[in-house]
Amino acid sequence: MALSAADSSGNIVTQTSTVRTNIPTGTTESLTVGANKVVDTKGDTFKVFVRVAKDDKSIAGRSVTLNVNDPIGTGVTVSQGTAVTNSDGVATFDLTLENGANVNQATLESGIRLTATTTTAENVKLEQNYIVAVDTSTIESYQLIASSDKPTLTTGGDQTQASFIVTDNNGGILTGVPVQLSIENLESSGAALTTSSTVVSDSSGRVDVGVLLAANSINARLNHSVVINAKIVTPQYDIDGTVNMQVREQKSLSLSAIGTTLTLTASEKNLKDNSTTSLSSTLTDGTGLAIANAKVELIDTDGNLIASDATATTDSEGKASFTVNESDLSFDSNGNLRVFVRAVGERELTTQRSTSSIDLVKVSQAGISFIDIEDVYDVNMAQNINIQIRTNSVAEANALIGKLLEVQTTIGTFANNDVISTQAITAANIQGNIITVPVVLNSALAGTAVLQATVLGEMNNGQLKYQTTVDTRFRATTPAKILFQAVRSVITPGSSTELVATVKDKNDVPVEGQTVVFSRASDSSAGRLSAATAITDSKGQARVVYLANASSPINGVTLNARLLNDPNNIGSKSTTITVSKDAVYTTLTFANKISSDDIYYTVRGSISVMDGSGRAVPNQKVSIKSYATQYAQGRVCLLDSTVTYQAADIKEKDENGQDITTTPEPKVFSEKSPIFLQSEWINTEDLNYNYTLDQDEDIDKNVDANGNIIIGNKQLDPINPVAIIGGTVSEDGYTFITDDEGRADFEIRYPLRYSNWVKVRFDASTFVNGSENTQSINYQLLSEVNDSSISETSLVTPWIDNASPFGTGGATCVNNMSVSVDANSTNAYPRGNTTVRLSPYQPSYAVSINGVGPNTQSQGYNSYIVDFNQAFELGATLGIVSNGAGFTRTIKVE
Template structure:
């Protein structure tokens, strides 16, 4: 028997298969010829046969929300184990594991091994994120693996739950440095519930994402602030240094988070003729005069006497655009120096870039202008519908009379009505440079009527004493809304005349609520993730008149780099490894997968589907091995199927062929079919 190989050679079949044997187990009682034991004929209770255990095919997951807030939070996970027809398996075993458990800060409300309900087929677990270790308060991902093993089959579902909300913000007291000067850079760390993070390790990174040489990491104090001194010598030859903060785990240093903003430090050229004397990066209120002073230098007094320095600004008004040089005197180095001053005011917040020029020499500085007198406020929430015990962010946006954001305003939050018994992370928050202040609301355990929860806010400015009460309250609803996704497939492989090298297979998905009602117009994200691939070949069984697959090795696709996904999702308008679909009026949609015929039965993928209903994220998955067309493996011995040789087998070199062996290959080459990279 010959098999056509990719390189055009033929491979003799490696093994002679015997006929497949079928073992039949026959159960009987009594009777038969001679020697049998017969007991008294007494009535017996009929025995009800035990139903065979259903094999799990996939695990559907519903999440009460998509993310966890750093600083302490919890999420409810609801599981259903599905059979190959999409039906829920009752009393199915489940095992849940958390990756890097010791450093994750996550814990389960139940033992890691649970069983789905005997009536509903559901199993519910609460995942809680602690906040007693700095590492737990850094944004990262928590990975879970959920498995169900029954009837000799294991279904697996991977979950990745992001933890979000922590912010690291930088500020500096000076953006322009002359020789010998240093800038004080502060980094403030706040977690997802608005609490300052003390004892956190902070690094300063340059624009390339590298730790700035010579700047040691610092710990945040009880005020959540770490302070660094950055000398002018740290600024590169380009004259500018862009600085970003980085949080690093104290226990697990691989846990890191890049800061939310950056500051730029500019170094003046040593001994240049003009430098800024005033701190050009100090915060200045709108409509307030900010003093700007520069020092100029020359070899003689005559070069300074009667001369002016010109000023130009990108924002606001200058009191003098050409300021006289005064206070002319000789310094310790023997050079003559003098000063020139002007003031800057602006009616709107922002960053004013000021350029001062003396002759052919210029210097640039930045002035941060802020508004601190509030005139209006709007209130909003991250979501309007929450699951019981879930949380959302309540955001106040404070503006001045001109509609500009107000900084450093204190906002007071309060719960007006809440039948669920929820709570706020803090009653107070201070606006940032964008005019936003936020707190976290956590719902109680009880569901409510629509918009039954009302949260209000008032604001008092840091200057002027103005109080704004005009923001409309935020209204929220607590509801245990859940959804489930079912992935279905037929048992056929489709051929398309215009694509003769491909197989196609039909799939459909439906989204239903907890009562089984269809959810229409719901967006669902579907993706294909390779999990494993197989090496091997097909041999012909003459007795069965069938080509049989021989798998010599099963290798992980997740550790192969890179692994090219050979299977694509197809919609009516697009193709790819990940696509978005929208359910129709019946809460379902159809699609196909496409794969090369030579890849059939040689790769296993996880088909993942996810959707968000209200605040609940539902995730489900199906493990698939794209099949071969039945007629392609039932052909005669002289017609090999298109997938006769695994495309993942190593391509043999000339030295791998050995005509003296039954297979036609060397033992060394055959050994490669049994190993993974």
């Protein structure tokens, strides 16, 4: 080695030296570790091999030690911790994994960590770490599947059966798993379990639990939710042996406790200055019994008390009375106060607000009101309703002559057979400073109708001057028929099914408030009913549960249902149930993808048949039928839309601490896209599903070229456009046969032009021991998104004239839409402004954003303009309806 150096004068001197290094005295031995298999975490034995070598040559007779890094958490032990290498330099160890309660699944999932140690010939400790792979598919993972015999409980006392099935991630059942059960908010729910709080899954992986709803508190008797929580908990050990309970899986089952009704009436709704009115409420539970000693309150639409003394307590008949003075009430700008009644449970744990309201009117205040609206009307009877407009003077009243009064309803139609009535105010409507405009409303449907009256174009400070909203209710009152059925006609011993009695009038309108009596006519299963009576709800349905005991012959259980009061002599209706261990069930499903050949769409479907324990049933015959149940009218339009979004100014401080304001650049986004202007779903004309247009069934509505509504078109709407094809069928060429996995696959095919506009019901049925089980599913015929495209300025779709095959229903396209959001428009409107322009102009537009209606409407050049006194955020939903057909769009700028 040469070394060089320089002196201060820059002269370099070089000298050669010799350096000698010492050879290290460490080791060149090595350890190599391996295992003979991937270990099953359910319990397994395996071998680990440790080879000792030097310069790749085996070392025999060497002692090797093998340790498990976490023997408690993995459950792994070594039979003998020390072994001697053989002639190949390999030491063999036998290990065992026992899956006990101490095993930490998370630790085991990452593998079994081992350490092999030996001492070399040079007395150096040699160590090697190794991880044995485990089969992660065998690591216990839990899933809980929840179900119940019925989704609702009747307030006033009821019960049902709930089930939780324990499976692994692959759907296989797990037996012997402890499941912890609890009821959420126990005090307010008023519910109890019929089992202990911990139940072990049975041989079918099931945990069955009865749920009882008591009637011992006001909280329990008001409408509320009953939530049953189930969770699987296993112990987890720390390194020091401390045990912690780990929640591995949890599931909640929510049941609705319903049936309690809360009504409100008023002795006088039109209040003069300083006058008083008496209001009365009635509170009854789902069994029709009065709820006494309950606190009730009169509240406005925001949930606030209408007056400081607007509270009372129900008496033994569930009634409460209030007396309020006009001077204590706060009316809106039109002199209206919408009043609801609210019932409050113990410690205010549960509350229930009435579904309907009454409208109090301050007659001395200028404004608009429904002056004589009733709480309840009968269906199929024309009702006269008056809208009153109160002005400050005769001159103001006369100035409204010729202005348009628009009235809208959510149920029923007006005299023009439409949900919107628009008529001009005339001199005949005026008496002094009061304007009274009558409308006629009729409904064939039962339910709550929300009515809105507006004088179009009359503004005050940027808002509609005359606008009000009330609600009323239509009901059927005269029962004419009872339909009675069991939700499941074949059940297994110990299980249950819901019984549903539906009461309707002569026009098939549901009749609510009727008491139905249930009984067992014959019962070889020796089962029981959850209740003897139930009251029909707004759907006309009364429900109880039948709980089976032992097996029965086919149709061995006969159940009856009748009206408690039956003036029309409807009589008793019966249904039968089979309690059998051989019960089978079907499920029906369709794929989420469709295929097309330019003429038809094709969708794959499958029927699965299972026995009472959830196991697949092979070689089972199953049939499927299809019925067109509903159709829609409308058209597909090409919408050219533009969104301009001006974000709010950004206020901040500069480096000198001075306030600065930055206005973001406005974002503009334009696109052309197809939109569906679709009507509400219309029920089929083929009410008896005989595929024939019978007499009096041709009732569909169409619009001719002049805009006139035409009833009937001499054809059955809708036809059933679906063909069921493919699959493995039996000798009859009709029924399918399930394969080894208990499934029968098939396809449905339908023409492109019927997609999106038709709903079809499919019934899959199978038989066992002469009893039938049917699974039904309602399916909207889908279309392929890519089949609708834009070619320059034209829209290309699978539908003729881009319209429903059942007519447009009067739907008119929206060609252009612009949305302008300005968060900086805060002078007139502190929360900014949003403007929507639609063209071509139509007077029947109804526009909303996130469910909020506009503050003003106006007309531009062939355009309809609405303004909102707030700047909506990006992502808000814009809804547009015209002539009963509508669409929604998301406000976005990308």
